[in-house]
Amino acid sequence: MAKSIAQEFTKGLWEEIPPFRLVLGLCPVLAVTKTVENGIGMGLATTFVLVCSNILVSSLRKVIPGKVRIACFIIIIATFVTVVELVMQAFTYPLFLKLGIFIPLIVVNCVVLGRSEAFAFKNGVVRSLADGLGIGIGFTLALAALGAVRELFGNGTLTIWETPIQIFGPAFQPFTFMVEAPGAFICLGLMLCLMNLVSSK
Amino acid sequence: MREMIKMIVVLTVLSSFSGGLLAAVRNKTIDRIEVQQLTFVKGPAIQAILEGASNDPIVDRFKLEYEGGEASFFVGVFNGEPAKIAFESAGKGFGGEIGLMVGVDIKADKIIGVGVTTHSETPGVGSKAQTDPSFTKQFQDMDLMSTFQVKTDGGQIDIITGATITSRGVAIGVTQAGALYKSLKPQIEAKLKEFK
Amino acid sequence: MNSQKKLIVSHAPFLHIGSGITERNLHIIYAALPALLLGGLFRFGIPAIGVVCLSVSTAMLWELLMNRAMKRPVSVGDGNAALIGLLLAMLLPATAPWWLVITGTFVAIVIGKQIFGGIGGNAFNPVALSVAILMVSWKDYFDFNGMLMNYDPDFIMAYPLATLKNFGVSGIEQYSISDFLLGRQSGGIGATFGIGLLLGGAYLIMRGFIRWEISIAYLAGVFVTALLFNLTDPTRYADPFFHIFTGYTLIGAFFLATEDSSSPVNFIPMLIYGAAGGLMTILIRNIGAYIDGTVLAILVINLINPLLDKIRPKAMGKVV
Numbered sequence: 248m249a250k251s252i253a254q255e256f257t258k259g260l261w262e263e264i265p266p267f268r269l270v271l272g273l274c275p276v277l278a279v280t281k282t283v284e285n286g287i288g289m290g291l292a293t294t295f296v297l298v299c300s301n302i303l304v305s306s307l308r309k310v311i312p313g314k315v316r317i318a319c320f321i322i323i324i325a326t327f328v329t330v331v332e333l334v335m336q337a338f339t340y341p342l343f344l345k346l347g348i349f350i351p352l353i354v355v356n357c358v359v360l361g362r363s364e365a366f367a368f369k370n371g372v373v374r375s376l377a378d379g380l381g382i383g384i385g386f387t388l389a390l391a392a393l394g395a396v397r398e399l400f401g402n403g404t405l406t407i408w409e410t411p412i413q414i415f416g417p418a419f420q421p422f423t424f425m426v427e428a429p430g431a432f433i434c435l436g437l438m439l440c441l442m443n444l445v446s447s448k
Numbered sequence: 449m450r451e452m453i454k455m456i457v458v459l460t461v462l463s464s465f466s467g468g469l470l471a472a473v474r475n476k477t478i479d480r481i482e483v484q485q486l487t488f489v490k491g492p493a494i495q496a497i498l499e500g501a502s503n504d505p506i507v508d509r510f511k512l513e514y515e516g517g518e519a520s521f522f523v524g525v526f527n528g529e530p531a532k533i534a535f536e537s538a539g540k541g542f543g544g545e546i547g548l549m550v551g552v553d554i555k556a557d558k559i560i561g562v563g564v565t566t567h568s569e570t571p572g573v574g575s576k577a578q579t580d581p582s583f584t585k586q587f588q589d590m591d592l593m594s595t596f597q598v599k600t601d602g603g604q605i606d607i608i609t610g611a612t613i614t615s616r617g618v619a620i621g622v623t624q625a626g627a628l629y630k631s632l633k634p635q636i637e638a639k640l641k642e643f644k
Numbered sequence: 645m646n647s648q649k650k651l652i653v654s655h656a657p658f659l660h661i662g663s664g665i666t667e668r669n670l671h672i673i674y675a676a677l678p679a680l681l682l683g684g685l686f687r688f689g690i691p692a693i694g695v696v697c698l699s700v701s702t703a704m705l706w707e708l709l710m711n712r713a714m715k716r717p718v719s720v721g722d723g724n725a726a727l728i729g730l731l732l733a734m735l736l737p738a739t740a741p742w743w744l745v746i747t748g749t750f751v752a753i754v755i756g757k758q759i760f761g762g763i764g765g766n767a768f769n770p771v772a773l774s775v776a777i778l779m780v781s782w783k784d785y786f787d788f789n790g791m792l793m794n795y796d797p798d799f800i801m802a803y804p805l806a807t808l809k810n811f812g813v814s815g816i817e818q819y820s821i822s823d824f825l826l827g828r829q830s831g832g833i834g835a836t837f838g839i840g841l842l843l844g845g846a847y848l849i850m851r852g853f854i855r856w857e858i859s860i861a862y863l864a865g866v867f868v869t870a871l872l873f874n875l876t877d878p879t880r881y882a883d884p885f886f887h888i889f890t891g892y893t894l895i896g897a898f899f900l901a902t903e904d905s906s907s908p909v910n911f912i913p914m915l916i917y918g919a920a921g922g923l924m925t926i927l928i929r930n931i932g933a934y935i936d937g938t939v940l941a942i943l944v945i946n947l948i949n950p951l952l953d954k955i956r957p958k959a960m961g962k963v964v
Contacts, residue, residue, distance in 0.1 A: 269570045273566050280880075307462075311458055312451060312454050314451070314455060315455045315458070315459060317619065318459060322463055322466050323462065325466070326466035326469055326470060329470055330469065330470065330473050333470075333473050333474060333477045333481070336484060337477035337480040337484060338484075340484035340485070340487070340488045341488055344488065344489075355464055359471070366489065368784070414574070421781075422747065422781050422782075423568075423780065423781045424777050424780050424781040425781075427780065433755060437759075438756075440759070444713070
């Protein structure tokens with residue numbers, strides 16, 4: 248049953264990739280994936296919080312009393328989220344403006360609290376680090392993939408870093424529905440469906 | 449009882465650790481954040497208003513205190529003289545506060561430009577105050593000391609179609625900017641003299 | 645005790661009455677033909693034929709591909725995909741570009757129908773869903789004035805509902821109801837010919853393929869709501885007949901709102917369903933931002949359909 252550390256890391260990339268397998272953390276998945284850049288930025292911010300909170304929670308797991316563990320998790324997570332918010336404001340302000348309210352909302356992201364509760368509180372520091380990193384990178388990949396599909400069809404571009412790259416050329420008529428909120432739901436549904444189709448084989 | 453004390457101790461220690469960390473990060477980043485905010489939020493409006501200035505208005509800024517607050521003034525140097533300044537004001541719009549940047553020619557007390565910096569107006573309707581320059585252009589060359597009102601209220605400003613409240617908010621914001629400018633003018637002039 | 649037989653079931657073989665999914669779809673297609681042929685293809689010519697052919701064929705192709713991908717029996721033969729393609733084409737302008745048609749059928753068949761498990765499982769009318777999504781994405785291609793600019797027939801080619809929205813009631817005085825009935829108006833390929841749609845609807849109702857309750861309640865909802873608006877301020881709101889014979893109203897009443905799996909089955913729910921659709925249509929046209937609210941109104945009533953299905957007759961002998 249015991250997985251190796253490498254397995255703990257890789258499970259987040261496919262087996263338990265958060266939005267598609269655990270169907271957790273959908274708020275940022277739906278809200279900020281209008282462009283690839285937003286998706287990656289949001290994913291990296293979440294990864295940072297996930298890794299830091301996992302490390303801290305697992306190293307303190309002997310100290311934290313069971314009855315107030317959720318309160319402790321929230322304090323730890325909220326601290327790191329605020330750190331991320333301040334750092335993003337200081338260094339990548341345009342991205343911060345685009346992500347807006349969704350950065351502070353990482354606090355209530357089920358993925359982060361879920362990993363603390365379900366994994367880090369029961370496992371060692373190195374294991375938790377691998378888990379946090381894997382899940383975080385999986386989350387980033389999922390967001391980037393969704394962002395890529397939505398941006399490609401909704402806008403005809405791909406924005407990896409600041410400047411959008413035109414993919415379809417000027418004759419393309421953007422399918423704006425994809426960058427609207429209902430488009431996010433339908434796109435996520437189709438991707439979930441595709442994942443199940445691929446893995447059921 | 450022991451468990452109770454343990455809970456309290458752990459929570460207290462965690463909270464103070466968290467507070468300490470956040471204070472440290474905030475101290476390290478506060479200056480950078482201010483510069484970033486000025487460059488990205490107000491920067492475009494300032495640049496548009498003080499176009500052609502030979503200095504960087506965001507670097508050459510000063511603060512003045514007035515009753516109930518503090519205002520930043522951005523100086524634009526034209527022909528070697530700090531002739532124009534831009535400063536902030538705000539008016540209440542349809543979806544909350546509309547942040548404005550008002551540029552003034554010091555000598556003539558005339559508006560050289562008005563730009564919307566932050567707003568939460570309806571996209572496509574009220575947001576035109578920011579995106580459609582023909583609305584804010586109306587303020588150009590008007591006397592800042594006068595009172596601005598939209599035409600529906602018997603004033604001189606054409607409204608944006610469908611966005612009376614937004615237009616009214618901008619007009620009120622510019623009027624307030626005039627009042628602020630009037631009350632602070634001596635200090636502004638003093639500061640500008642130092643600037644030379 | 646109660647040994648009296650209520651229903652007698654005899655042995656096989658049974659006689660089939662000839663009604664099935666294929667027949668239903670086929671007859672709905674027949675019913676749509678007068679409006680399509682006389683109103684659309686005759687009026688708009690070659691481009692319209694192109695749109696219809698492309699729409700029907702790609703709809704069937706998507707259906708086939710989805711059948712393959714989902715490893716289900718091929719259901720192209722039941723005609724439902726062809727019907728969806730046909731109805732979609734009837735709502736599009738004659739000059740719709742090829743990619744608009746293909747995206748439209750993709751949305752209708754894949755997202756509107758197959759994702760929900762194929763025929764009978766869709767929560768929304770696939771055609772209405774598709775047109776709504778296309779309308780949100782490419783507003784310009786649903787602007788009939790711009791799209792049909794190159795047609796110069798002997799009647800007024802300005803889209804009536806757009807004229808109403810832009811110029812008010814004084815703008816629509818130039819139109820006459822008889823023109824609308826004879827298909828002498830601008831609009832979607834199959835949505836202009838009033839008499840054709842009425843005939844098709846009457847045929848479907850008489851053969852029992854659609855329920856008269858929904859269509860009549862829908863038209864009544866449009867009529868009453870428009871009449872109320874008209875009575876409050878005749879200078880701002882058009883008269884009810886104008887609303888019934890323009891835009892997608894008739895095709896909506898007979899072909900879209902009555903779609904099987906997204907409409908209710910009992911008497912009272914059908915009346916509420918239809919009337920709510922008519923009400924929403926007029927509300928969107930008179931107050932909302934869109935020029936024609938029919939497809940959006942139909943999506944809204946599709947949404948309340950499961951709730952309406954809760955209103956049902958008490959089961960026999962059941963004591964509450």
